[in-house]
Amino acid sequence: QQPVQSPQAVILREGEDAVINCSSSKALYSVHWYRQKHGEAPVFLMILLKGGEQKGHDKISASFNEKKQQSSLYLTASQLSYSGTYFCGTEISGSSNTGKLIFGQGTTLQVKP
Amino acid sequence: EADIYQTPRYLVIGTGKKITLECSQTMGHDKMYWYQQDPGMELHLIHYSYGVNSTEKGDLSSESTVSRIRTEHFPLTLESARPSHTSQYLCASSAAPGASGRRSSYNEQFFGPGTRLTVL
Numbered sequence: 001q002q003p004v005q006s007p008q009a010v011i012l013r014e015g016e017d018a019v020i021n022c023s024s025s026k027a028l029y030s031v032h033w034y035r036q037k038h039g040e041a042p043v044f045l046m047i048l049l050k051g052g053e054q055k056g057h058d059k060i061s062a063s064f065n066e067k068k069q070q071s072s073l074y075l076t077a078s079q080l081s082y083s084g085t086y087f088c089g090t091e092i093s094g095s096s097n098t099g100k101l102i103f104g105q106g107t108t109l110q111v112k113p
Numbered sequence: 114e115a116d117i118y119q120t121p122r123y124l125v126i127g128t129g130k131k132i133t134l135e136c137s138q139t140m141g142h143d144k145m146y147w148y149q150q151d152p153g154m155e156l157h158l159i160h161y162s163y164g165v166n167s168t169e170k171g172d173l174s175s176e177s178t179v180s181r182i183r184t185e186h187f188p189l190t191l192e193s194a195r196p197s198h199t200s201q202y203l204c205a206s207s208a209a210p211g212a213s214g215r216r217s218s219y220n221e222q223f224f225g226p227g228t229r230l231t232v233l
Contacts, residue, residue, distance in 0.1 A: 030220070032220075032221070032222070041225060041226050041227055042156070044221045044223070047221060085153075087155065087156065089156075089222075091220065098163070099144045099146075099161075099222070100146075100158065100161060100171075102158070103155045103156045104155060105154070106154070106155055
């Protein structure tokens with residue numbers, strides 16, 4: 001039931017692009033993306049709802065393929081501040097608006113100068 | 114500014130002690146959650162609440178208990194701490210769109226700073 005994220009880790013140079021994927025075996029109502037820096041709490045980045053709404057955040061955007069139950073997070077022209085661990089959180093369809101999320105195992109992103 | 118608070122931030126205690134981890138939010142959110150997270154690992158939901166007097170266990174079995182007597186307060190209690198309880202505990206809250214609360218999107222979760230618990 002836990003979504004699977006790939007890759008597990010990414011190392012980039014500043015200015016490079018990256019894609020992080022999140023895949024679920026369950027029908028999803030929404031996908032949330034969070035970033036967590038070392039020793040800090042996760043911070044919300046964006047949410048994608050069933051029905052195709054896509055929301056961006058600066059140079060970070062995401063997509064949600066409902067047929068495949070997959071979401072991808074796109075980081076464009078990465079900055080040092082993008083370093084951290086990225087988690088997708090999935091809300092299962094039919095969970096009656098509980099807000100309950102099941103988080104993936106995380107993708108560690110390191111941006112080097 | 115922080116709208117969700119957790120105390121203590123760090124706690125080191127001996128086996129068998131009873132502890133309560135505090136979580137409070139000032140956003141008027143109806144939903145609140147407790148997660149357990151080991152270093153570098155994913156977040157596991159251990160408890161959640163839809164509102165006052167409504168609590169349910171999460172997907173990860175936990176020996177802890179919670180209560181929700183007031184909207185803003187969601188404490189977690191361990192009756193007898195053991196070394197296996199050593200972990201970071203994160204509290205979060207959310208509200209559906211249209212409900213009161215800061216920057217409500219759609220069940221966007223706001224996390225507290227966490228309590229790092231070490232049981233010796």
